[in-house]
Amino acid sequence: MKDLGHGANINSMAKEYNKNPKDIIDFSSNVNPKVISGLEKYIIEGLAECRSYPDINYTNLKNNISKYISVSQDFIIPGNGATEIIYLLMKSINKRLAILNPTFSEYERSAKLNNLEILHLNLDIENKFEVNMELIKENIDKFDSLFICNPNNPNGKVKDLTELLKLMLENNKLLIVDETFMEFVEDEEKYSLVKYIEKYENLFILKAVTKFFGMPGLRLGYGLSSNKDIIEKIYHYKEPWTINSFADTLSNYIFKDEEYISQSKNYYIQERQYMLKELRSIKNITVYDTDTNFVLIKLSTKSANDIKVQLFKEGNILIRDASNFIGLSNDYIRIAIKSHDENELLIKYMKKILGD
Template sequence: MLQGHGDDGYKYKQHIKANFSTNVWYGGYSEALKNHLIENWNAIDSYPEASAESFVHVLAKDLDVDPAMLMAVNGATEAFYLIAQCYNKKSSTIVIPTFSEYEDACNINKHELNFINWKELSSSSTFNSDLIWICNPNNPTGDVLQQKDLDILLKNHPNSIFVLDEAYIDFTDSISSSIDLIKKHQNLIIVKSLTKNFAIPGLRLGYLIANRALVQKIEFYKAPWTVNSLAIEAGKYLVQHKSEVLPPVKHYKSSTEKFIKNLSQIAGIKIHPTKTSYFLIELEKGDSTELKNYLISEFGILIRDAKNFRGLNSSYIRVATLSEEKNQLLIDALQKWSKLH
């Protein structure tokens, strides 16, 4: 496991006033969910369902799919490792820069690795690998792949399995989920996370959806009880109340546009375009680690040092939109940083 993900505030002793390093919805978890979990606290008295069956059935009803097309997982990361294990010693192409756990999972399971940059990805791209890993919307760039382009790629590569990570699908209005393509193509696995959009990363909950044969093949490697009882209860509640607790995308989008506009006025930094609430900032001077340490020590502000994303370097940081008040804290701090350089 690469020790370099966002939200590493636990490593610092000082109080963090604003955490821009995480992509989790800044509005926080639902108080109604908290009350629901308290009411179901006794669920921890017993082992959880071996495969989170009750959550899967609620999910299947909501998505209007066969429950056999779904597998609940302990956060999306468990799905990535199970998929990589299922295709042990095969070949994988990863579209970079992106979430490091795809590569870590593939390395552990001895995949032959290839990489393609997001800027080179299109409907006409060609692949010769057994698995193709795509984060859509992508982390950390905020790029998106349109469903029509994915449809063509799936059709043109029938012998490759496409692993599509939709953990951030609720943070954009530029695309919608590609779940409908599951019924059309036998070579698509979509991995979904409930931790980012519902602000429950500590509960670890997600699922994968694919055709029945693929799910059965991957499920062979899955340990029982990986989704705990409270996560199961949370999942059922959130699916049934999603319209009440999902992030308000239009508000998020306008807040991000305003945030980027203000940041763009600061000398010495370049804001990269995004289709999501998070984005890359390229430093024209200075170093990402130096800046991260400066912001945490001087202002109690945490950012994501993006240099350990394959394809990026120490000129990049990633930030996510927070409240207007917290956004202003970062703007003011970066203005001071700019004057020092």
């Protein structure tokens, strides 16, 4: 199978270096380490539902999402992870797409597979990955849709996109925003554009359940839009029953677990500060600010692959080599923020390898 260049390649790395995959701590995968209380009970309930086909219209699931984000069910498109929605969206929009890089590679891959014309625009890497509004204005006639991730992967910084949304509306362009990691942000309500979904048809938002709720294997995400034309096209291409009974059943509980949501947000507010402080005490690296559950780092004395291999061999730690993100060199790595004990272990080995 082709290497798609994502994190979490534990098995292949373990095989190469003769390690047990279960011994590896995966800092390459950006997933909440906290587990929903009662998960086992919900899974057993979902297992009982597997005797029947899922509801082809996902009525219960959409209702649960609707209550969680305060958006009408009519504007919610559930998917087998946010990735399914990305690929369906690429089939459903006009042919010219601009992508703000560096960012998640599946935007480009899905666009290429659907023969879209891709215009690569860059975030201002030298200025903390700021959105370059002048660059977008200069190229406004060269695209029909603009794709941006907020908070952005791989640098993790959230941006106020209201000015960008205004520009897209003024020029009748579609703004596509991936808010997969938005729930990790302390001031989520301030930065999320979900509040504009019902007002503006020129806006499409991607969300994922599995990152914040710590279950990437569940494969549950959704798209939001009030653009009836795009919604109809997506459902024209969408395969039936792509969301399983486990995801549907879990949606009855996870969105209502206010304690889990609150504890997770508070944990990341505190742990981000700890990680940034400790990482910045290490020599020869640049640590970028983050608002989510991962940190981007630029190395000065080692390549990304060298430190990835060294951490794996010496500490059973897997990090993300970020050099394959468009616009980043082989000096960049990305690490997830995991449990405090695991984070301490990572810091220990990074100091050992890089010096403190």
